[in-house]
Amino acid sequence: MTIDFEIIEKEKIETLKFPHSEVLEEDSAIKERKNALERALSLGNLEHSKIQIYFEDGVSKKMVETTVWAVTDESVVLKKGVGIPINRILKIELLQIGL
Template sequence: MKNNFQPIEKEVIKNLKFPKNDVLSDELEKKFRKIELERALRLGNGEKVKFNIYFEDERAKLKVHTTIWGLTEDQVILKTGVTIPISRIHLLD
């Protein structure tokens, strides 16, 4: 699955358009995604650990290698205030 995600620089993400629908349909996967994002936030802030975030905009499957700086109910916040809607994220690694 991970092979069909194209790398993107985090600075470009602010120019993307994101649909409202969730890329995940399974409720258990959604809960796991939230747990993984919270873990990535702790590791990013505490130890500056970077993760691959696999997500979709309106056109493509993308991945970015970065540190997660913050989380809101709906958004992942990256450095310089760039955000990705949580509903558009598939997984982390």
């Protein structure tokens, strides 16, 4: 999936502009994203596990590898308070560690 995605450092995310529209079309995909975010939050808080977040700003598709610190109703909060709007997240992948 990374072929179409620009890899970005989390520190650069705060400079991006995000449209308000939803990037996912199906309710099942939105529910799956919510479940993945809850897992990522638990793993981030308990084990400091990193994940890959695939998202879309107003310009292109991007991917960041990071730890989720918090999830609000509207955004995913990363280290230093950097946020990504949930409605702009296409996919979350948990990284396999120690395999």
